[in-house]
Amino acid sequence: MDKQSFRQMGYEIIDWIADYMESGYDGPVNPPVKPGAMRAQLPKSAPEQPESPAQIMADFKSMILPNTLHWNDPRFYGYFPCNHSGPAILGDLLGNGLGVNAMSWATCPSATELEIQVMQWLGKAIGLEWPGVIQDTASTGVFCALLAARESVANGNRDGFYDSAPLVAYTSDQAHSSLLKAMRMAGLGDRYMRLVPTLEDQSMDTDVLVRMIDEDIEAGHRPFFICGTIGTTSTTAVDPILEISEIADEYDIWFHVDAALAGTAALLPEMEWLMEGVEQADSFLFNPHKWMFTSFDCCAFFIKDPAALKHALSIQPEYLKTAADGAVENFRDWSIQLGRRFRALKLWFVLRLYGLEGIREKIRLHLAMTQDFARWVEDQPGLHLFGTPRIQTVCFHLGENESTKALMERINATGEAFMTHTVVQGQYLIRVSFGQAHGSWETLDRLKATIQGCLDAG
Amino acid sequence: MDKQSFRQMGYEIIDWIADYMESGYDGPVNPPVKPGAMRAQLPKSAPEQPESPAQIMADFKSMILPNTLHWNDPRFYGYFPCNHSGPAILGDLLGNGLGVNAMSWATCPSATELEIQVMQWLGKAIGLEWPGVIQDTASTGVFCALLAARESVANGNRDGFYDSAPLVAYTSDQAHSSLLKAMRMAGLGDRYMRLVPTLEDQSMDTDVLVRMIDEDIEAGHRPFFICGTIGTTSTTAVDPILEISEIADEYDIWFHVDAALAGTAALLPEMEWLMEGVEQADSFLFNPHKWMFTSFDCCAFFIKDPAALKHALSIQPEYLKTAADGAVENFRDWSIQLGRRFRALKLWFVLRLYGLEGIREKIRLHLAMTQDFARWVEDQPGLHLFGTPRIQTVCFHLGENESTKALMERINATGEAFMTHTVVQGQYLIRVSFGQAHGSWETLDRLKATIQGCLDAG
Numbered sequence: 003m004d005k006q007s008f009r010q011m012g013y014e015i016i017d018w019i020a021d022y023m024e025s026g027y028d029g030p031v032n033p034p035v036k037p038g039a040m041r042a043q044l045p046k047s048a049p050e051q052p053e054s055p056a057q058i059m060a061d062f063k064s065m066i067l068p069n070t071l072h073w074n075d076p077r078f079y080g081y082f083p084c085n086h087s088g089p090a091i092l093g094d095l096l097g098n099g100l101g102v103n104a105m106s107w108a109t110c111p112s113a114t115e116l117e118i119q120v121m122q123w124l125g126k127a128i129g130l131e132w133p134g135v136i137q138d139t140a141s142t143g144v145f146c147a148l149l150a151a152r153e154s155v156a157n158g159n160r161d162g163f164y165d166s167a168p169l170v171a172y173t174s175d176q177a178h179s180s181l182l183k184a185m186r187m188a189g190l191g192d193r194y195m196r197l198v199p200t201l202e203d204q205s206m207d208t209d210v211l212v213r214m215i216d217e218d219i220e221a222g223h224r225p226f227f228i229c230g231t232i233g234t235t236s237t238t239a240v241d242p243i244l245e246i247s248e249i250a251d252e253y254d255i256w257f258h259v260d261a262a263l264a265g266t267a268a269l270l271p272e273m274e275w276l277m278e279g280v281e282q283a284d285s286f287l288f289n290p291h292k293w294m295f296t297s298f299d300c301c302a303f304f305i306k307d308p309a310a311l312k313h314a315l316s317i318q319p320e321y322l323k324t325a326a327d328g329a330v331e332n333f334r335d336w337s338i339q340l341g342r343r344f345r346a347l348k349l350w351f352v353l354r355l356y357g358l359e360g361i362r363e364k365i366r367l368h369l370a371m372t373q374d375f376a377r378w379v380e381d382q383p384g385l386h387l388f389g390t391p392r393i394q395t396v397c398f399h400l401g402e403n404e405s406t407k408a409l410m411e412r413i414n415a416t417g418e419a420f421m422t423h424t425v426v427q428g429q430y431l432i433r434v435s436f437g438q439a440h441g442s443w444e445t446l447d448r449l450k451a452t453i454q455g456c457l458d459a460g
Numbered sequence: 461m462d463k464q465s466f467r468q469m470g471y472e473i474i475d476w477i478a479d480y481m482e483s484g485y486d487g488p489v490n491p492p493v494k495p496g497a498m499r500a501q502l503p504k505s506a507p508e509q510p511e512s513p514a515q516i517m518a519d520f521k522s523m524i525l526p527n528t529l530h531w532n533d534p535r536f537y538g539y540f541p542c543n544h545s546g547p548a549i550l551g552d553l554l555g556n557g558l559g560v561n562a563m564s565w566a567t568c569p570s571a572t573e574l575e576i577q578v579m580q581w582l583g584k585a586i587g588l589e590w591p592g593v594i595q596d597t598a599s600t601g602v603f604c605a606l607l608a609a610r611e612s613v614a615n616g617n618r619d620g621f622y623d624s625a626p627l628v629a630y631t632s633d634q635a636h637s638s639l640l641k642a643m644r645m646a647g648l649g650d651r652y653m654r655l656v657p658t659l660e661d662q663s664m665d666t667d668v669l670v671r672m673i674d675e676d677i678e679a680g681h682r683p684f685f686i687c688g689t690i691g692t693t694s695t696t697a698v699d700p701i702l703e704i705s706e707i708a709d710e711y712d713i714w715f716h717v718d719a720a721l722a723g724t725a726a727l728l729p730e731m732e733w734l735m736e737g738v739e740q741a742d743s744f745l746f747n748p749h750k751w752m753f754t755s756f757d758c759c760a761f762f763i764k765d766p767a768a769l770k771h772a773l774s775i776q777p778e779y780l781k782t783a784a785d786g787a788v789e790n791f792r793d794w795s796i797q798l799g800r801r802f803r804a805l806k807l808w809f810v811l812r813l814y815g816l817e818g819i820r821e822k823i824r825l826h827l828a829m830t831q832d833f834a835r836w837v838e839d840q841p842g843l844h845l846f847g848t849p850r851i852q853t854v855c856f857h858l859g860e861n862e863s864t865k866a867l868m869e870r871i872n873a874t875g876e877a878f879m880t881h882t883v884v885q886g887q888y889l890i891r892v893s894f895g896q897a898h899g900s901w902e903t904l905d906r907l908k909a910t911i912q913g914c915l916d917a918g
Contacts, residue, residue, distance in 0.1 A: 003813050005478050008546035012478070015550055016470035019557035020463050037565065037788045041573040048581035052815040058808075062554065066805075069570035074559040081567070081779075084799075086559035088466035092473055095553050096520065098755050099477035101532040101544035107495065109539070112527035115499040123506035138596065139797040149645060162649030164626055179777040180798060186772070187607060187796065189647025191620030235779055291799075297556050298801055314644070319637040321539075321693055321882045321891075330495045338645065338796065339597045340638055341542070341749075343756055347524075350516075355461050357510040424779040433779075 003055075011055040018059075019091060023440060026075035030417025033069050040069040071420065076438045076445040080422040082235075082263050083394075083437030087295035093351030094297055097344040104342040106322065107330035114333060117346035120353060124302055127358055128268040129277050130286060132306050135336045136345045138299040140262040141180040142338055143287040144229065146303065146311060148184045150285065151227040151256030153314035163189060170194045170218045171227040174206035174241060176234040176426075178260060194223065203389065204239030204426065206230065208246060215253055228257050230283070232276055233264025236424035236433070238393040240264075244279030257283040262301070264393050266293040267369070269362055293368075293394070293437045294361060296352045300345055303336075311336055368394050368436045371446050375434065378450055384457065388429065394436040403430035405460075412456040419452045461513075469513040476517075477549060481898060484533035488875025491527055498527040529878065534896045534903040538880040540693075540721050541852075541895030545753035551809030552755055555802040562800040564780065565788035572791060575804035578811060582760055585816055586726040587735050588744065590764050593794045594803045596757040598720040599638040600796055601745040602687065604761065604769060606642045608743065609685040609714030611772035621647060628652045628676045629685040632664035632699060634692040634884075636718060652681065661847065662697030662884065664688065666704060673711055686715050688741070690734055691722025694882035694891070696851040698722075702737030715741040720759070722851050724751040725827070727820055751826075751852070751895045752819060754810045758803055761794075769794055826852050826894045829904050833892065836908055842915065846887065852894040861888035863918075870914040877910045 003011075043065055073084045104113035121134030137143040148171065156166060163169070169190050173181050175197040185195045196218075198211045215225045228250050230241040243259060250257035259280055265288020267273040280286055285305045290296035305311055316335040318327075334340050352361075372394045379387045379398045388397040399406040410432045413419050424431050438445070461469075501523055531542050562571035579592030595601040606629065614624060621627070627648050631639050633655040643653045654676075656669045673683045686708050688699040701717060708715035717738055723746020725731040738744055743763045748754035763769055774793040776785075792798050810819075830852045837845045837856045846855040857864040868890045871877050882889050896903070 003546040005482055008481070008550070009474055009478050011546075011550055012474035012553070013471055015554050015557065016467055016474065019553075020467050020470070022557060023466070024463055033569065035569050037569070037784055038573070040570055041577050044574070044577045046580075047584055048578075048811040049815045050817050052818050053812045055813070058812055066570045066574070069573065070558060070560060071566070071568045072558075073561055073568070081561070084559065084561045086556055088461040088469075091553070091556045092466070092469055094556050095470070095477075095549070096473050098544060098549045098552050099473065099480060100528060100530075101542065101755055102528060103531055103539070103542045103756060108529070110529045110531070111491065111493050111495070112498055112524045115496070115527065116502070116524070119499050119502045120506075122504075126505055139799045141798045142796060145645075145796065152647070160644070160650035162626060162652060163621060163647050164624065164649075166622065168620060168622055179775045179780070183773065183775050183796075183798075186618070186775075187603075187646065189610070189621050191622075192618035194620060235777075297559055298561060298799060299797075315641065317637045317641050317644075319693075321880065322637070326495055338600060338603065338641075339757075340599045340641075341597045341756060353506040354511045354516055355513070357507045359508050360510050422779065 007055055014059065023088065026077065026440070027067065027072045029068055031072045031075045031077040032414055032417060032420040033071065035069050040065060074439065076440045076442070077418055078420050078438060079434045079436065079449070080420045082435050083293050084291060084298055085293065085295045085437065085439040086297040087352065087439050089351040089355035090295055090297040090348045093348030097347040100344060102344050104344050105334040105340050106324055106332040108324035108326045110344065113344040113346060114331060116350060117333065118331065120346050120349045121302060123353060124349070125304055128265065129274065130280065130304055132304040133308055134302055134304040135333055136349070137301040137303045137337055140178070140260060140287055140289055140301050141183065143301045143303040144180050144258065144260060145184040145187060146337060147256070147258040147285040148188055148227055149314045150305065150311035152188060154256060154310040155224060155226045167222055167224045168194050169226045170196060170223045171229070172196045172198055172211060172214060172225065173229040174198050174200050174231060176200050176204045176236055176239055177229055177231050178235050178262070181229050200239070204234060204237050206241040206246065208242060208249060211246070212249060225253060225255050228255050230257065230259050232259060232261035233393050236426050237389055237397050238264060238391070238395045240276065240392070244282065247279045247282030251282065259283045259286045261286065261288040263289065263292045266290070267365055267393060269358060270365060290349060290352070293365070294352065295356065295439050296349055300349060308336065364439070368441065371441065371443070372396060372436045375446060382457065388426070388431050396434045397424070397431040399429055399431050406430045406432060409456060409460060412460060413453060416452055416456065419449055465513060472517065481546065484535065484898070485525065485530045487526055489530045489533045489535040490872055490875060490878040491529065493527050498523060532897065534898045534900070535876055536878050536896060537892045537894065537907070538878045540893050541751050542749060542756055543751065543753045543895065543897040544755040545810065545897050547809040547813035548753055548755040548806045551806030555805040558802060560802050562802050563792040563798050564782055564790040566782035566784045568802065571802040571804060572789060574808060575791065576789065578804050578807045579760060581811060582807070583762055586723065587732065588738065588762055590762040591766055592760055592762040593791055594807070595759040595761045595795055598636070598718060598745055598747055598759050599641065601759045601761040602638050602716060602718060603642040603645060604795055605714070605716040605743040606646055606685055607772045608763065608769035610646060612714060612768040613682060613684045625680055625682045626652050627684045628654060628681045629687070630654045630656055630669060630672060630683065631687040632656050632658050632689060634658050634662045634694055634697055635687055635689050636693050636720070639687050658697070662692060662695050664699040664704065666700060666707060669704070670707060683711055683713050686713050688715065688717050690717060690719035691851050694884050695847055695855050696722060696849070696853045698734065698850070702740065705737045705740030709740065717741045717744045719744065719746040721747065721750045724748070725823055725851060727816060728823060748807060748810070751823070752810065753814065753897050754807055758807060766794065822897070826899065829899065829901070830854060830894045833904060840915065846884070846889050854892045855882070855889040857887055857889050864888045864890060867914060867918060870918060871911060874910055874914065877907055
């Protein structure tokens with residue numbers, strides 16, 4: 003690919019993205035496709051000779067787009083917002099242009115130093131003064147927190163855990179499944195993952211937490227990890243972080259706080275309550291790739307004292323030693339992977355091109371849209387609002403599970419809105435997750451009209 | 461950031477990348493910087509108000525670039541090639557533009573189906589007919605392989621490994637450190653990681669491997685994982701894969717093959733010998749982000765039977781269930797992370813815009829440059845070639861360790877070439893790792909001249 007074709011195709015893609023960001027996709031937000039249908043259109047082998055940019059762009063438009071769930075279309079209300087934005091896309095483009103590997107300070111000083119600094123900016127903006135590092139996802143982040151916790155109880159154990167008392171982890175029954183996956187990967191067993199029951203508002207019942215810890219100690223186990231959640235996946239419930247931190251402190255247990263989705267809201271002074279007690283914890287994360295317009299993947303992981311994490315993950319073969327070791331942070335020792343992208347660039351772009359006020363303005367809009375939509379749900383005959391939305395997710399139902407499910411399927415079949423479900427306390431719930439970078443009062447009106455149409459047709 | 465500014469800054473970055481790819485960086489390839497120096501220039505907090513694209517680009521040029529090790533400059537011969545290319549950069553840009561999350565088939569059918577297909581293309585091109593998935597890095601890949609192996613011996617064990625016989629893994633003393641990290645993360649202990657001694661050519665001594673396995677069985681341990689390497693990090697040594705596969709088969713041990721760097725060479729018919737025996741193994745990986753011009757991160761991970769891997773990593777909370785489950789692959793069950801980028805797009809771009817022949821042509825050039833450089837080293841008085849380069853790395857020394865180290869430091873201080881070291885059999889070695897996307901006979905001449913200058917000055 004020569005310089006001229008690169009520039010030409012580059013401009014074309016930039017233009018395509020600019021239009022896509024402005025107008026969304028001109029087909030259904032969620033494609034009505036069958037498994038294997040797209041793959042059947044693809045050749046069986048890679049081409050031997052080069053193909054043209056024009057052919058590829060044509061295939062992209064005719065084949066990829068109609069088989070894509072459009073996460074960045076304002077009609078997308080499923081799962082969680084997974085936002086890109088102009089600044090993030092351009093920051094990542096520049097990072098790919100450099101193409102460095104930021105595994106150690108010496109392998110790219112600018113990448114490590116910018117990462118330290120933008121993570122400090124971000125921590126400060128949410129009221130946290132801990133060192134931070136960018137992980138790819140919250141799954142990796144919670145796994146790292148768990149490994150640090152394991153290291154801090156089994157200090158220097160390099161013999162495996164065959165002779166250890168079972169290590170027990172605790173989280174609420176509404177917490178994210180990545181914690182169970184982390185326990186399993188770490189070889190500590192699903193069996194020792196306690197799911198603490200939740201109260202009426204889906205927050206952790208700390209009385210039961212204490213009882214479970216006592217029972218485990220009684221049984222000769224070693225409680226070592228508690229994960230609290232600020233903004234659960236199903237209903238954005240918030241655990242009593244301060245209270246849990248006191249329990250963790252009393253029993254000398256590592257306390258990790260998962261605010262993967264909701265953490266962004268802590269940028270707002272009026273939402274500071276979200277962070278109450280977090281500074282008493284040991285580690286904390288949130289995902290700018292969810293609600294802070296920083297393209298996936300970008301998980302902001304903070305840790306009060308990184309010593310245990312680095313001790314757990316540091317391995318120094320000869321070919322990775324550098325003259326700067328000891329005087330610098332080598333972020334490869336803060337995570338699973340050795341190689342690392344220059345992800346700080348996109349975060350730097352987002353923070354500078356939006357400014358904190360620019361981000362806050364968008365978040366406030368999303369929170370206001372959430373409240374407006376919740377009131378609208380309450381006003382619709384037949385629709386029941388579930389709980390009291392305090393962040394950016396509204397859950398509702400029709401009373402009966404099968405008809406709720408049927409309504410969601412009708413809505414999604416229109417192609418004019420996409421939402422996903424959960425089940426809480428036996429109740430099938432439709433989740434509407436706000437936070438689209440390109441959402442507006444006008445797109446909210448369209449959402450209401452779409453749901454109204456499906457209710458009328460039901 | 462409005463549409464017009466996005467387009468303008470996008471064009472500017474595309475132009476900057478086009479120039480950077482053509483000419484490299486106009487300063488030293490490796491910057492002579494002190495820890496903390498760049499960070500001291502950065503503000504202490506994120507800006508409250510938006511800043512302009514012009515300010516950011518100016519900071520990028522005046523601050524980031526002079527503090528960057530330029531991995532994609534043709535003067536970079538350190539570590540391993542970590543190549544970007546025009547096609548990969550554009551494919552990733554388009555993927556970021558879509559901004560989907562490819563965790564499940566249903567969360568983006570096009571991403572999963574394209575990934576299945578391009579991995580099939582890639583497997584076919586190197587003679588492997590196993591299903592494949594894109595992992596971020598080889599560290600994650602080998603960890604997944606190890607978890608699959610663990611699952612296949614401890615089938616369905618969800619109680620942790622407290623009551624298990626110790627599980628033992630084997631690899632050569634020249635293998636990559638990520639395997640030890642994987643053992644430690646999996647809770648199986650550094651202690652049960654056996655580093656099998658190597659022969660004169662740095663390949664695994666399989667007689668000792670068999671002896672170690674027998675001793676472990678004798679001691680009541682359970683051998684469960686062997687990792688063979690095609691192209692070790694230090695000297696690109698190649699383990700006897702076919703022989704190891706027979707041993708693994710006899711003892712019923714999972715056999716993983718790590719060809720992170722060298723795998724790309726298997727695209728050439730004349731290098732098919734590299735893959736001999738691989739189809740007898742259980743899993744295999746190589747990194748297109750190393751030597752196949754596919755920007756980091758892109759690790760091609762193949763597995764003969766993914767059942768154990770999926771069993772090890774699958775967790776199905778209600779909010780992730782989709783109507784298509786059971787009929788499709790959900791790649792979140794093939795890896796650590798839940799969220800996934802649409803990485804197949806960049807691989808699709810690379811394979812189509814280069815074509816397999818276009819890639820082979822570049823690889824052949826790099827192999828020829830390697831041989832030419834090795835002969836040149838042999839011809840220089842005082843320089844000693846270490847071993848016989850068979851892939852793309854040349855190791856050499858001056859006889860005495862301190863003077864070899866001093867020579868490397870002199871070369872790197874010129875800013876006209878960057879290389880890194882290793883130690884093998886007590887010998888300090890300078891490694892020259894070929895494979896730059898923009899390398900040529902002319903850049904090779906400049907390398908020789910730089911080294912010659914440092915020898916003359918030494």
